[in-house]
Amino acid sequence: MEEHSLRTVFFISDGTGITAETLGHSLLAQFPDCRFRHVRAPFVDSLDKAHDCVRQIRAAALRDGRRPIVVSTLVNAEVVAALREADALYLDLFEQYIGPLESELGMRSTHTVGRFHGIAESEDYKSRIEAINFALAHDDGQSNAKLAESDVILVGVSRSGKTPTSLYLAMQFGVKAANYPLIPEDFERNKLPADITQHRNKLYGLTITPERLSQIRQERRPNSKYAALDNCRQEIEAAQRLMRREGIPFIESTTRSIEEISAKILQEVRINHSTY
Amino acid sequence: MEEHSLRTVFFISDGTGITAETLGHSLLAQFPDCRFRHVRAPFVDSLDKAHDCVRQIRAAALRDGRRPIVVSTLVNAEVVAALREADALYLDLFEQYIGPLESELGMRSTHTVGRFHGIAESEDYKSRIEAINFALAHDDGQSNAKLAESDVILVGVSRSGKTPTSLYLAMQFGVKAANYPLIPEDFERNKLPADITQHRNKLYGLTITPERLSQIRQERRPNSKYAALDNCRQEIEAAQRLMRREGIPFIESTTRSIEEISAKILQEVRINHSTY
Incomplete structure (x- = not known):
């Protein structure tokens, strides 16, 4: 055919x-x-x-x-x-x-060969590389020292898609995205640490279905409590409860690509990176 | 005007x-x-x-x-x-x-709204996410366990651009890129460890000018020996000598964007990711 x-x-x-x-x-x-x-x-x-x-x-x-x-x-x-x-x-x-x-x-184009010619020296490019380094240094809550510098802070349970999304935001848009994993300790307290909540207007949540989360976690730690469907369901429910309580908007990552999640976040957090 | x-x-x-x-x-x-x-x-x-x-x-x-x-x-x-x-x-x-x-x-397009609709479930998308996780797990020589799975292994001195390049290769092309930092120990031996050289056909080097390297390292560790121009010059010379000796092709990253570096590497390493 x-x-x-x-x-x-x-x-x-x-x-x-x-x-x-x-x-x-x-x-x-x-x-x-x-x-x-x-x-x-x-x-x-x-x-x-x-x-x-x-x-x-x-x-x-x-x-x-x-x-x-x-x-x-x-x-x-x-x-x-x-x-x-x-x-x-x-x-x-x-x-x-x-x-x-x-x-x-009303003018001729330069007809410059090679789109990226000279781009490595541009301010826009430097801010993208800086944002990648920022995302790596602030991945998985490993440092809260410079959260004030971040444009957005992604929250969600372990393996809900925070890391690839923060890297994509950095690479494509030059947006500085930190991420903070929601862990059982946060659920027990049912509140977030103060050094996170002081940046409330930058917080954005990712959520995922228990089935998909369990599948992803199985690949990393097969047959663990961490990956068990019941545990995933409980963590996700607790995380959503916490995000609602704290007034953090969140998005379902299960069927969305990191491109789509990133575009939604940019639209809602209204980060202004539109002049270069 | x-x-x-x-x-x-x-x-x-x-x-x-x-x-x-x-x-x-x-x-x-x-x-x-x-x-x-x-x-x-x-x-x-x-x-x-x-x-x-x-x-x-x-x-x-x-x-x-x-x-x-x-x-x-x-x-x-x-x-x-x-x-x-x-x-x-x-x-x-x-x-x-x-x-x-x-x-x-000879057919109508589907006129499907939203380019990424459904893409999160596609094999191509999954391989890109897998490649991002691979790059993060194999960043900075932290694990040589699964190098056989990699499509390319970037080598170069610390801060020569390996990490952002490997993440870009993953995100844009779904290419699994590990990276291995060349350190003074490698230069003293003037050879690479066997678990790296056994994957010789996947090795690709990044180099950089001493001035630019010193500038980047200054931002991280001001006034250190690590960032000193003389030390940067010596490391870069030793790295280039080692790469030539081992027959590893390399590219200058100073004035090139990660897009440009990645496109060159793909072209030369001839990774075939061209059917989806």
Whole structure:
């Protein structure tokens, strides 16, 4: 059947190719019945490299029996022209959008090759790296010393998704996220330590279903009390009670990706990282 | 001057908005002389929310004295139509590309709202979370137990960029990256431990300039021998000598972003994570 045959998709860029890939994945996700083979071709910044891509595109077309799809972010017109010698469906980001932007802004774009050129020295980039280091230093409640510096403090039971979410917030948005695990001691007191509650407006909770939590914990400590479904259920109930009592908003992480959780948190905590 | 006045850019999506932002940042980076104010509007999946965006776009136009730019990934045609009531330059990902893809693939797209819908259950997503946990467990040489499971092992002196790079490889690509710090003991022996060298084909080195390394280390341990420029220079020279001797390819991290370093490593280590 046409729907289930394999088609090759190339992500071609003169930079890292991450924009092309992000774009491409979003588009291809709209065609779940198709099977795609992904080929990444970053740093295509010369005619030689473009010709090499042309060879790969033609080989894929022969192998698949259908022409490939090329999602690209290419700035150099000569490289673009060289690439187009192969037969493919070309979806190029710059070609499509740079023209309208140039008219709108009343100026020519720089046509700078490589999206991340020079980005390592930018303030935005430095704040992202700083936020990653912050997340690592403030993971799992290991230090409450600099919580005042944090943009958000994630709370939740062990293995509810706090660490990957705080790393994603740092990496994608430069947001400094600490995290604090809710443990049986907190439940017994039914209140949070003062050095956490003094930052109440930064607190955001993650919760999870007992079944999923037990499954995740089983992978780490099989057949432990820690991983037992009953224990997970009790911890989650106690955590939700505590978060409600303390007025901490929380989100269910079971069926949400860290991207989705992070976007929700940013929206609700209203962190303003929008100028760079 | 036209070039230096502020213009508001909206990233509007029915999902997390991360694709729209990534796309938008790449495009706007081509206009370094312009100043943009970024407004993120994720989860715009109803007419009410679209109308709220329209109000925000109009307010921004009044404040800036020029119409905003809207970069969007919207699937629902009614939401798109509602949004277009405001005057702005609209750059919509789906509108532009879904049509050509539908013709090419000979099928309709699902028009599924929210890019990450259901992604949390996908194999790809699970492997990314697993890779993040792997990177955290194998950070800074803290465990060599499961190095055989790794896709890549980063080596380099302390603070050369191994940890953020391994986390980025995990988060973006689902690549399992361990890292091993090169320490004075390794330099004295002028060889690496056997449990590292047995995975020689996975080793990839990061290096950095002595000046930058000293600066980064100063922030952590001011006025220490660890941070002294002379000591940094010696460690880096010894590390590069060792990497050359062991035949480990390495890359300069000083002026490169973790995105760029990761893309280079993937390209050279030829990890095949290209089917999902």
